[in-house]
Amino acid sequence: MKKLVLLRHGQSQWNLENRFTGWYDVDLSEQGRTEAAGAGQLMRAAGIRFDAAFTSVLKRAIRTLWMSLDEMDQMYVPITNSWRLNERHYGALTGLNKAETAKKYGDDQVHVWRRSFSTPPPALSEEDERHPRHDQRYRNLRPDQLPGTESLETTLQRVLPYWESDMVPVVNESENVLVAAHGNSLRALVKHLRGLDDEAIIGVEIPTGDPLVFELDDTLAVTDSYYLRERV
Numbered sequence: 001m002k003k004l005v006l007l008r009h010g011q012s013q014w015n016l017e018n019r020f021t022g023w024y025d026v027d028l029s030e031q032g033r034t035e036a037a038g039a040g041q042l043m044r045a046a047g048i049r050f051d052a053a054f055t056s057v058l059k060r061a062i063r064t065l066w067m068s069l070d071e072m073d074q075m076y077v078p079i080t081n082s083w084r085l086n087e088r089h090y091g092a093l094t095g096l097n098k099a100e101t102a103k104k105y106g107d108d109q110v111h112v113w114r115r116s117f118s119t120p121p122p123a124l125s126e127e128d129e130r131h132p133r134h135d136q137r138y139r140n141l142r143p144d145q146l147p148g149t150e151s152l153e154t155t156l157q158r159v160l161p162y163w164e165s166d167m168v169p170v171v172n173e174s175e176n177v178l179v180a181a182h183g184n185s186l187r188a189l190v191k192h193l194r195g196l197d198d199e200a201i202i203g204v205e206i207p208t209g210d211p212l213v214f215e216l217d218d219t220l221a222v223t224d225s226y227y228l229r230e231r232v
């Protein structure tokens with residue numbers, strides 16, 4: 001029985017400050033570092049040995065992966081980074097305070113921007129310095145791959161092809177694979193793995209630093225899924 005473990009990064013400094021983050025490359029808070037190490041301790045206690053790991057190109061997920069592998073004494077595990085596992089891009093909301101934005105536009109509008117399946121937040125213009133075209137880590141991407149904003153739907157449209165092309169072959173040849181990523185890129189994977197419809201995924205929240213295990217058979221069908229803390 002294979003294990004695919006999905007780990008949302010620990011609390012970031014902007015989670016703590018309640019700011020829309022998306023592709024902004026903010027680091028973990030102190031609490032986030034504690035959560036990342038705690039996730040590693042839990043996986044160590046469960047005796048899971050990983051063959052491969054995937055993460056985004058954002059340091060809150062990368063550091064969470066490093067810190068949890070360090071706790072397991074498994075820093076040798078090969079890591080693949082991809083922008084396709086980045087958080088959903090928050091467009092023109094990037095950097096704004098979530099509570100202040102709700103006061104300005106109303107709770108309902110902010111809820112739509114945060115949780116509707118297909119409505120993206122307002123887009124950034126290409127001139128805006130927060131647009132990914134100004135960030136050299138994305139220099140090899142085509143212009144049409146660089147989002148000015150994303151909904152969960154468009155996030156899914158860039159996560160799933162990567163799952164099929166790059167992750168599935170590795171999961172197939174591995175016993176256990178760890179994915180350290182973000183609330184919404186992981187929700188995209190959960191939607192796919194659990195076969196949830198566009199409505200059902202709206203209610204799914206993934207806590208920070210809380211390893212979510214999918215047990216898969218040899219055809220990669222899900223046979224069980226649970227938060228590891230419930231079983232250790």
Ligand SMILES: O=C(O)[C@H](O)COP(=O)(O)O
Binds near residue numbers: 019021090114183
């Ligand atoms: O990008 C962010 O601000 C968070 O990581 C996820 O935000 P959400 O809970 O509004 O989807």
